[in-house]
Amino acid sequence: MRQAPSRRSKRPFPRALVAAVAVVAVAAAAFAWWRGARSEGAESAWRTVAVERGDIRVAISATGTLSATSTVTVGSQISGQVTQVLVDFNDRVTSGQVLARIDPSTYEAQIEQGNAQIASARAQLEQAQATLRNAELDYRRKAELVERQLVARSDVDLARAALEQARAQVASAQAQIRQQTASTQTTRVNLDRTVIRSPVDGVVLTRSIEPGQTVAASLQAPELFTIAEDLSKMRIELAVDEADIGQVQAGQQVTFTADAFPDRQFRGVVDQVRLAATTTNNVVTYPVVVSVDNSDGTLLPGLTVNAEIEVSNRKDVLKVSNAALRYKPVGDAPAPAAAAGRGGAGMLEDLRRIADGLDLDAGQRAAFDAALEAQRKRAEAMRQGAGQGQSRGPGGPPPGMMVVGGGTPPANVQAQIRQRMLERMKENFADFTRLLDESQRKAWDAALASSLSATRATIYRLRNGQREAVQVRVGASDGTSTEISGPVEAGDEIITGERARR
Known part of the structure; x- marks a missing residue:
């Protein structure tokens, strides 16, 4: 008889322990959810862009027309019937080459007539000379x-008068010969003008005469041919708006396209900015001449081009989206300012950069450091005074600096403020500038004036979930991004807007 196996008794699992584990799990899940929701809410409260390092190219767009660098109009100084036309459109010609001929018969006849009159005048001269003898x-x-x-004195007087008359007749005959000779020479010049020659080497662009056509040059010289002297060098005359002309200078690079060659981009250089303004429908434009190399002969005179003048090309600079410059907090208290110790900020940092570019010796560097430290202390004292409600001085953002997006004083007030600030800076750094040589002093004065007149803006950086105001110097802008400098670095998150709160 088989014995049944013995059954072990099981211990029941404590219910208290199960309940404790469940509570801990629920609390951990709730905490994780709350932390994630808080983090998501903090991150989504702002729209931001990162400060980037890259290039900014600023260009001005304009339209114009291509033309030869030197174009010569060939006309006729005489009237007559055209007997021959020896060149056609696009023909290459050399200096002195015959282009056309005008009927010379009229002038040849005049020359014959003039020669006959000269011969008659010479015969009269010989007769007068015989009478004189x-x-x-x-x-x-x-x-x-x-x-x-033996003779009366009156007879002598009559003989003297006859002698003087004979001399006058000889002089008159000689003058008549010279007159007829000059007249004949004029006719010879006009006869030579019946042959139309090219004054330069070039290409015939236009021809406005045909054989048998009569040329009338009584009032002005008619235009017969237009010759482009050298099509390997061409030019564009651009019409640049008055708002942009202040940025255009000789030597700037130009890129342009023509509808005839849509797949190609050509280059040129600004050669001249002309002062002769043109007003069309109350729009003022200035002509800008651009020189173009056309060695391959691709470009043709008269083509309409769309050009871009490169007024600035900044390489490897810090830049930020323009949306960051437009953002201003709404409804909240102003964000705290960024600490000035991070890389130096504002005017003091600008002064340090200026001094670094002057190649200072030890004595000059020591004087600059002392003046800069004194300036820093003055600025700090002004900031403390402003914080206590006293009148604000130059300790904050430099007076007169335009702030993008904020109200600005009138232009004349800004100029006065900048001038006073410049005078104060020169006075504060007088001990330092006395140690500079002439070239260093000129460089310092120019850079200082440029820094004081620079445009500055306040942007808002997001750091550790908190917003802080940062003042930066604004540089070139390509319409999308703007160059900035100051207490910012590549990768900093800059606020461009606020998200709606749920």
């Missing part, structure tokens, strides 16, 4: 006889 002999004979009282 006879008058001279008659006068000498009578002058000798009057001494012996």
